[in-house]
Amino acid sequence: MSALDYKSAAIVAVVYVCSLLVFYAVYLELFTRKRVLKSLPSAGFGKGFFNWSRASVRQVLVAPETVEQGYKQVGIFYKSKHSYMVPHSSFRPHVMLPQQHIRWLSRQPESILNPEVVRSERQGINFFPIKSHPKTVLMAAHKVITEAINQKLDVVQLQMYDGIRQAVDTGLGTDTEGVWKEVPLVDTLSTVLDSAVSRAFFGANLSRDGSFLHILRLFIVGGGVLTELIGQLPVGFLRLLVAVPFNLFTRATKEICAAYYLRPEVYKRIAQIDSSSDSVGEGYDFITECIISIRKLKFSLGTDEVTFVTDLLMFLALAGVVSTRTTTVNTFMDILGPQGTRQGTYLTLRQEAESILKSETDWASADALKAMVNIDSCMRESARKNPLQTRGLMRQVMPKDGVTLPDGAHVPQGTWLGIPVEAIHRDENIYPDAREFDALRFARMRVEGQYNKSLDASEPSDTYMFFSYGRSACPGRWFATRVMKLLIAYVTVHYDMKPLPEDAERYSVGDTKFHHSTVKMALRRRKLD
Numbered sequence: 248m249s250a251l252d253y254k255s256a257a258i259v260a261v262v263y264v265c266s267l268l269v270f271y272a273v274y275l276e277l278f279t280r281k282r283v284l285k286s287l288p289s290a291g292f293g294k295g296f297f298n299w300s301r302a303s304v305r306q307v308l309v310a311p312e313t314v315e316q317g318y319k320q321v322g323i324f325y326k327s328k329h330s331y332m333v334p335h336s337s338f339r340p341h342v343m344l345p346q347q348h349i350r351w352l353s354r355q356p357e358s359i360l361n362p363e364v365v366r367s368e369r370q371g372i373n374f375f376p377i378k379s380h381p382k383t384v385l386m387a388a389h390k391v392i393t394e395a396i397n398q399k400l401d402v403v404q405l406q407m408y409d410g411i412r413q414a415v416d417t418g419l420g421t422d423t424e425g426v427w428k429e430v431p432l433v434d435t436l437s438t439v440l441d442s443a444v445s446r447a448f449f450g451a452n453l454s455r456d457g458s459f460l461h462i463l464r465l466f467i468v469g470g471g472v473l474t475e476l477i478g479q480l481p482v483g484f485l486r487l488l489v490a491v492p493f494n495l496f497t498r499a500t501k502e503i504c505a506a507y508y509l510r511p512e513v514y515k516r517i518a519q520i521d522s523s524s525d526s527v528g529e530g531y532d533f534i535t536e537c538i539i540s541i542r543k544l545k546f547s548l549g550t551d552e553v554t555f556v557t558d559l560l561m562f563l564a565l566a567g568v569v570s571t572r573t574t575t576v577n578t579f580m581d582i583l584g585p586q587g588t589r590q591g592t593y594l595t596l597r598q599e600a601e602s603i604l605k606s607e608t609d610w611a612s613a614d615a616l617k618a619m620v621n622i623d624s625c626m627r628e629s630a631r632k633n634p635l636q637t638r639g640l641m642r643q644v645m646p647k648d649g650v651t652l653p654d655g656a657h658v659p660q661g662t663w664l665g666i667p668v669e670a671i672h673r674d675e676n677i678y679p680d681a682r683e684f685d686a687l688r689f690a691r692m693r694v695e696g697q698y699n700k701s702l703d704a705s706e707p708s709d710t711y712m713f714f715s716y717g718r719s720a721c722p723g724r725w726f727a728t729r730v731m732k733l734l735i736a737y738v739t740v741h742y743d744m745k746p747l748p749e750d751a752e753r754y755s756v757g758d759t760k761f762h763h764s765t766v767k768m769a770l771r772r773r774k775l776d
């Protein structure tokens with residue numbers, strides 16, 4: 248090709264790409280414009296040239312602020328019982344329902360308001376590399392957690408404690424020479440949590456295998472991007488462009504985890520179960536529970552048993568490990584931060600744990616955990632203050648004629664509805680001094696001597712939706728809160744920790760929250776009798 252031909256080819260390519268981009272930009276602008284309901288109050292949409300698109304792009308940086316701004320405006324002008332519209336970085340605007348209509352929303356059948364359709368798009372489930380249908384895996388996950396794992400939490404608490412003790416001792420050290428050491432807070436707690444949770448998920452052997460944990464972490468990063476970020480990218484070709492490499496990365500890490508570590512373990516367990524060997528499980532973990540549970544399922548798995556169990560375990564790890572890790576890191580940041588320190592939180596929690604957990608058998612007692620209402624309150628307060636989602640309970644309107652909301656507003660088929668979770672958690676009318684971390688807020692709400700389950704960190708309400716709400720509520724929440732409670736008790740009893748000099752920074756990209764990962768924590772092991 249001559250030099251002129253190259254130049255012409257380059258010009259054609261540039262013109263082609265530019266036209267594609269212009270078409271894509273116009274498509275996105277029209278996509279949003281068509282879905283904005285002018286009859287509803289709104290927040291975050293400006294005026295002028297390409298205003299719908301500009302509003303959507305801005306949401307990458309200001310999504311929580313926009314949702315809260317709408318919540319407050321509607322609260323002032325409509326006495327807060329009205330729905331409102333906000334833009335979203337995906338270019339698909341959302342209708343936010345007021346706090347008073349959460350119950351209504353959560354009770355609608357799937358034929359009216361459907362969470363599945365939203366999940367496949369918003370959480371990138373379509374790009375997630377599993378061999379069976381995602382809905383089958385989700386149904387099986389629900390069954391395993393609710394009918395097997397949750398039923399046995401009391402029985403296996405000792406094994407959970409044992410896993411946590413080993414993970415903390417290894418991660419934070421057991422040297423009692425009285426020397427303070429400084430470690431990165433996020434990385435250290437994440438490693439401890441990953442190991443403790445993996446013990447319950449994958450058994451003692453795999454949870455001690457450094458290379459397995461490393462690959463699992465990579466899988467969780469890839470899977471996290473697919474489920475958290477992809478659905479927040481603009482609809483259409485940009486999303487596809489980013490999703491494909493992450494799908495390949497997640498697929499590769501999943502195949503390595505499965506082929507070299509999980510499948511051999513699953514085969515071993517199946518052989519043990521089939522031969523009714525006494526050594527099944529060698530203690531408690533999800534592998535054996537998954538195999539036993541899926542054999543009772545009444546629907547087709549869509550693939551062979553070993554592949555299904557492996558997919559299910561990887562899916563559970565993705566759903567459970569990161570969220571438990573992030574929530575624990577947030578709680579420690581609050582306990583050690585300036586507000587937690589002013590309230591003497593660390594010592595209060597230690598005193599409570601020491602007064603209740605007096606012997607090794609107490610660590611295995613479900614009643615002992617229930618009695619630790621201060622630790623529970625601290626966890627619920629941190630979860631209230633730092634929800635992992637800006638909005639939740641997202642649903643798509645299904646009927647052809649649309650749906651009339653309880654406030655009388657009519658929304659057409661295809662509209663996405665949800666709840667402004669973070670704004671509700673920060674509503675001063677519901678939680679006085681809502682922006683503050685008040686560690687014992689929920690402990691004070693309890694009547695002394697009476698156990699009130701509804702105030703537990705694991706119990707959602709229409710003003711506390713950290714684990715979502717109603718039928719959508721997280722089935723793994725009792726497992727997660729038990730792990731966290733044991734871990735906080737173990738750490739406060741066995742380690743001194745210095746306060747953090749300032750609040751650890753958290754920031755959000757779209758609806759997703761991140762920590763500032765460079766924060767250091769100073770700790771030393773205590774000498775206990």
Ligand code: HEM
Nearest residue numbers: 388563566567570571574713714715719721722723726727
């Ligand atoms: C602190 C830790 C956790 C948090 C904050 C959390 C939060 C949530 C939330 C908000 C949902 C609803 C998502 C939606 O509606 O789109 C959910 C669903 C789910 N969670 Fe968790 N979760 C945690 C731990 C776990 C653990 C440890 C497991 C597994 C043992 C788990 C398994 C699941 C599953 C399978 C679902 C899907 C349920 C369904 O949609 O039917 N989660 N979680």
